Amino acid sequence: MRTQIPPPPPSASKAPFILQKYFGKRCNKMHNTSKTLLVLMMLLLPLLPVVHADESTDNTLEARGISASFTNEFVELSWRNIITSDVMLLDNMHQSTYEILRHIQPITLDMVDSLQPIISNIEVCSLTDNNSICSGKNHSLTWASPEGTDGVFHYGVVTVLPDGSRTTTLTPGLSQLSSGLVELVATHWGPTNLQGSYDANSKTTTLIWDNLVGSDNNYQIWIWRHSEEATRNNWSSLNKTSSAVIFDASIDSWTGTIGGEVERDAWYSVIYDNGTYSDTRLLGGNTLATAIYEDNIAPELRSELTAIFHIDSGITQLNWDGANIENTSINIRRSSIPIDSPSSAGVAHIANLEGSTTSFEYVVPFGEFGNFWYAVTLADEIGNEIDDFLPHHPISEGVFENTIAEESLTVASNIQVEQLMSIEQTKMIEISWADSEIIANATYHIWRSSMGEILQVNGDFIHEDLEYIGNATSGTSSIILPLVEEIDRDSWYAITVEGLFGDSLTTYTHETIYSGINSMNYSIHEDTTPPPSVLDLQATVNGSDDSVELQWSSIDDVKQWQVWYSNNISLSQIPVGEISEENGWFLHEQFNSTNGQSEYESEIYYSNTSSIYSIFAVFGIDEYGNYKSNISSPEMYKVKFLDFEISNLSINVQITSLSMTISERELSSGDTIVLGAWEQGTEVGMLIYGLENLSQISISYKTECGDVSEIVTQCQWEELTPNPAIWHFSASHSLPSTDFIGSETMYILYMDHNQNQGLVGLSYTVFVSANQENEGGGNSEIDTPSTQSTTQDMTGLMVILVIVGLLAAIRIINKIEPENNLALSQTITPFPHQADGTEEE
Numbered sequence: 001m002r003t004q005i006p007p008p009p010p011s012a013s014k015a016p017f018i019l020q021k022y023f024g025k026r027c028n029k030m031h032n033t034s035k036t037l038l039v040l041m042m043l044l045l046p047l048l049p050v051v052h053a054d055e056s057t058d059n060t061l062e063a064r065g066i067s068a069s070f071t072n073e074f075v076e077l078s079w080r081n082i083i084t085s086d087v088m089l090l091d092n093m094h095q096s097t098y099e100i101l102r103h104i105q106p107i108t109l110d111m112v113d114s115l116q117p118i119i120s121n122i123e124v125c126s127l128t129d130n131n132s133i134c135s136g137k138n139h140s141l142t143w144a145s146p147e148g149t150d151g152v153f154h155y156g157v158v159t160v161l162p163d164g165s166r167t168t169t170l171t172p173g174l175s176q177l178s179s180g181l182v183e184l185v186a187t188h189w190g191p192t193n194l195q196g197s198y199d200a201n202s203k204t205t206t207l208i209w210d211n212l213v214g215s216d217n218n219y220q221i222w223i224w225r226h227s228e229e230a231t232r233n234n235w236s237s238l239n240k241t242s243s244a245v246i247f248d249a250s251i252d253s254w255t256g257t258i259g260g261e262v263e264r265d266a267w268y269s270v271i272y273d274n275g276t277y278s279d280t281r282l283l284g285g286n287t288l289a290t291a292i293y294e295d296n297i298a299p300e301l302r303s304e305l306t307a308i309f310h311i312d313s314g315i316t317q318l319n320w321d322g323a324n325i326e327n328t329s330i331n332i333r334r335s336s337i338p339i340d341s342p343s344s345a346g347v348a349h350i351a352n353l354e355g356s357t358t359s360f361e362y363v364v365p366f367g368e369f370g371n372f373w374y375a376v377t378l379a380d381e382i383g384n385e386i387d388d389f390l391p392h393h394p395i396s397e398g399v400f401e402n403t404i405a406e407e408s409l410t411v412a413s414n415i416q417v418e419q420l421m422s423i424e425q426t427k428m429i430e431i432s433w434a435d436s437e438i439i440a441n442a443t444y445h446i447w448r449s450s451m452g453e454i455l456q457v458n459g460d461f462i463h464e465d466l467e468y469i470g471n472a473t474s475g476t477s478s479i480i481l482p483l484v485e486e487i488d489r490d491s492w493y494a495i496t497v498e499g500l501f502g503d504s505l506t507t508y509t510h511e512t513i514y515s516g517i518n519s520m521n522y523s524i525h526e527d528t529t530p531p532p533s534v535l536d537l538q539a540t541v542n543g544s545d546d547s548v549e550l551q552w553s554s555i556d557d558v559k560q561w562q563v564w565y566s567n568n569i570s571l572s573q574i575p576v577g578e579i580s581e582e583n584g585w586f587l588h589e590q591f592n593s594t595n596g597q598s599e600y601e602s603e604i605y606y607s608n609t610s611s612i613y614s615i616f617a618v619f620g621i622d623e624y625g626n627y628k629s630n631i632s633s634p635e636m637y638k639v640k641f642l643d644f645e646i647s648n649l650s651i652n653v654q655i656t657s658l659s660m661t662i663s664e665r666e667l668s669s670g671d672t673i674v675l676g677a678w679e680q681g682t683e684v685g686m687l688i689y690g691l692e693n694l695s696q697i698s699i700s701y702k703t704e705c706g707d708v709s710e711i712v713t714q715c716q717w718e719e720l721t722p723n724p725a726i727w728h729f730s731a732s733h734s735l736p737s738t739d740f741i742g743s744e745t746m747y748i749l750y751m752d753h754n755q756n757q758g759l760v761g762l763s764y765t766v767f768v769s770a771n772q773e774n775e776g777g778g779n780s781e782i783d784t785p786s787t788q789s790t791t792q793d794m795t796g797l798m799v800i801l802v803i804v805g806l807l808a809a810i811r812i813i814n815k816i817e818p819e820n821n822l823a824l825s826q827t828i829t830p831f832p833h834q835a836d837g838t839e840e841e
Contacts, residue, residue, distance in 0.1 A: 055082040059089060060167045061096055061124065063139075063157035063175040070145070073185045073281070078140040079157050079175070081124055090131045095162040098122040098139070100155060106180075107156045107170050117158070118143065124159065144232065147188040147283035152180035188284035189215070189277075191252075191270045196292045198258070200383035203296040206255045209270050209286065217249035219274040223256075229289060230269050232281040243268070258294050265291035298384040299325050305394035307374045309364070309401045316401060318360045320376050320394045327381045328355030332374065334362070336504040339375045339395055341388045346505040347375075364401045367438060369410050369501040370508030371398035403502075410436055410510055411518035412444055412495040419483070419526055421625050427485075427528045432478035433495055433518075441507070442474035442499030446481075453521050454494035456513045474499070488529045494519035530628040531557045531620045550616060551601045554593065558620035562627070563588040563602040565616050579617055579629045593620075 055064060066079040077100065081093060099117035101107055107115070119141065125134035145153075156176035159167040170176040191209035198205045207223065224230075226240035243256055269287035271278050303321035310317065318332065330353040333339060335346050351360055355378060362374075376394040379385040389395050404410055412433040420428045431446055447454055451463040472479040495518050498509040513519045534552045550563065566585045579585045588604055602618070621627040 056084040056086060057089075058082050058084075059092075060169060061089065061093060061159045061161065062167050062169060062171065063098065063159060066155070066157055066173070066175055066177055068155055068177055068181050070181055070183050073145060075143045075145055075155075075181065075183065076140070077143065077155060078138065080139065081134060081137045083136040085131075085135065087131070090125075090134055092162055093124045093134050094127060094129070096124040097160045098124060099158045099160060099166075100141070100143070101158055101170075103154050103156075104151060104180075106154050106172070107176055109168050109170075112158060112166060112168050112170065144283075145183045145185045147185050147281070149183045149185040152182050154180050188281070188286075189279040190272045190282075190284055191221070191286040192284040194268070194270055194286050194288060196268055196288055198292050198294050198382070200295065200380075202257075204255050204257050205266070205268075205292055205294060206253065207268055207270065208253045211249070211252050212272075215272075219249055219272045221246040221249065221251060222271045222273050222278070223254055224269045224271065226267050226269070227265070229267050229291070230282055230287045232283070235280045235282065240269075258296050261297050263295045263297050264293075266294050267291050293382065295380065295382055295384060297380075298386045299323070299328050299378040299380050300386060301330075301376060301378040301394055302392050303376070303394045305374060305376055305396045307396040307399040309399050311402060314364050314366075314403045316362045316364055316372075316374070316399060318362065318374055318376070318396070320358055322356050322358040323378055325355060325378065328378050329353065330355055330357050330360075331377045331379055331385060332360055332362070333377070335373050335375075336370060336506045336508065337373065338398070339373050339389060342375070342377060342385060343387070348503075364403050365503060366403045367502040368401050368403045368504070369438075369510070370401070370504060372401050372504075373398050404438065407512075408514060408517050409438055410501070411497055411512070411514060412436060413517050415493055415495060415518065415520050417491075417493050417520065417524040419524070419624050420480070421623065427483045427624060427626070428480050429483050429526065430478060430480045431493060431495075435474050435477055436497060436499075439474065439497060439499035439501060442497050443471050443507075444474070445471045445496045445498070446479065447494045447496070449492050449494075450489050453492050453515065454513060454519045455515060459511075461513075483526055483528050485528050488527045489525070490523035491526050492520050492523050527622065527624050528626055530626040531555055531622045533628060534618050534620065537616075537618055547603050547605045548616070549601060549603045550618060551599060552618055554598050554600065555620050557622045558593050559623045560590060560592050560621040561600060561602075562590045562619045562621060563604075563616070564619070565604060577630065579619075585617075 055062075061082060063079045064082055066077070068078075069076045082089070084090065097120070099122070100119040101112070101115045102118050103111065103115060122139065122141070125137060129137065154177055156170040158170070158175070161167075167175070172178040189212070191211055194207065194209045196205060196207045222242060223244040223246070224240045225243045226238050228234075228238070230238055230240070244254055246254065267288045269282065271280060271286065301320075301323050305318060305320045308317045309315075330351075331342070331349060332351040332353070333342055333347050334350050335344070335348065337346055339347055341347075350362060353360065374396040375389060377385040386393065412435060414434040416432045418430050420430055433444065435444075436442065446469050447461075448467045448469050449463040449465055451465050454466065455462050470479055470481050494513055496509070496511045496513075497518075498507050500506075501508055501510075515521050532555055534555065536553050538551045564579050564585045565588055577583055581587070589602060593600075604616075619627045619629060
């Protein structure tokens, strides 16, 4: 260890730090002064009277024989008691004390009461001293001069008598030094005002201090712990441990964790050290005068804890076994989640009780709702308690507490469910409710059942088909969810909630069901099944006004009708997929159904009807927006119409297999209808019905183009040249959904005025009749020509049949492909039909 006498700190430049030099100068000066004084005293000695009180009878008990020295920054002071055999004086000496006065000047009578003693209560004689020891007893003490001392000081010993009076006479050489004592003490180099404390909760000791102002920073700060108080006298021999070394000289505090199991008194000192010097005199308050009690051993309570909530009083009763440990207290904690540690998040301290307490009644705050857990710990006098809970510690199971007056306030209420009317393919349902106003950060969970009202028995839901369908946060009060396809059912809904109740810091899942509050006690009907398809759709082409009329019968549950069409459909490729504007369809009209109405109709008007291929669809929509819109399904019906203009047309009708004109005939497979040359202005009505097992019908048209001999060479079935004379054609077509054996059937009505364009591989029965008196076309029945026609007429017909047969044979032999129908590329746009029957351009 370093010497107890420190060298001056590196920053010190004053001469007082150099003791030898200082004392050398002082000694020389005093030596010269002493010589002078000695001469004067010798000269004056005969003139001064020598008066000394007899100390054996001195009732002031003034001290005798005082002497002092200054060594290593310590003052060594000694004196003695008076020598006496006077019993009364000796008795007073056993009851008297000494005080040490210090001053920069000789101490005079008028100074005694104004000076503050540096040391007091020094027994003149102890009670155990006998008179022989008490008489003339020697006294000595060592006193450290304050740091930074530099000067001459006078010392005196004052006697405090048993009555409290003080000796006022301080005779030089007896009770006061005859001359002053030179003292020089280096200034303190280190922290000041050191203070410390121990925190049982964090198990840490914290020290704080003040650093020297103006000192350089070229030093380290050492923190020492020792088991007894440190002084400049015992520092070298003191049992001490370095707790920390701080390299930042600006730091003025330190906190250290006390590990292991510790229960002790600890003192701390904070020392500067620059590598060559450390001031261990401890003169500046850089060591603790009072120990810090460090104790991290927690008392332990082993017991069961029961918690019972009484809903009538709103009180939770806690009971546990007491502990017989002195100086302890009980801490009670509560949490909305299971408690693992007293310091866990969400754990609240609710009570501190005397250590022997074994029960407690906790008044649950209003507005609490949910499960809560309790725990009890022991704490010692400085606050130590266990860090974690083990099974043998008093921690309770969760206890349900409810201080809400009306439980209906704890859940959602006023549940409303509505299936939204939508023609979109995905059907939606909207569920709305009223939020609970006492729950914070709530999440509402929605449940559905088809078996009945959602209820619970002993906390368990009673229906096996219970389905969780979604959730929503507080403030939304509604949710829109999709429904599955092809359902037709009654549903019941319920809503549970999780959120923060009262002062709880964690969410509580509240799944209790209250009939009629958060559970619907009535059902809601849900339907995503489209209504039945139209089975008797009929389409009529009216050549007189260029329109198509659709007719069908009413269907139950249909609330709206939609009529769609699409033009210029290829015969070889029927469109599939959804009927929509994106897929080339047009919505002709949409209208509401009428109660009690058995049939409906819709008309579509055309302009430029030279060539058109059209497909139509009619859909019924129910109150929920359900309908079938996929064209590939068996219930879809497709009809293609081609209207046309033919000029100078005369028509004759003959069934070739019979070689005769007949008014009405059901065709067989392979039969051919030839519409031959009739007189100009003659009109024909044609009615076509679907029928099984007919593979082909050939329908051909021809105009007058010269005499009979010219027909073959000049009439090659070219495209007819229109002129102002318009032939009006009307046709009606029945559209059942399936054929006679249940298979899907597609019906196409196809007409054209180009060569052989009417040749299609479809099954039809055709009834043809003619009435020369009908001027409007349309659907009225038309009389056929008389079977008693002239021979000339019959001959003309036979010629036409021969020509047609020859032409067909030539085309088959030469494999001549029919010309492309120019009408296929023409687009016919329907005019919207106004309510007053006019056409809109």
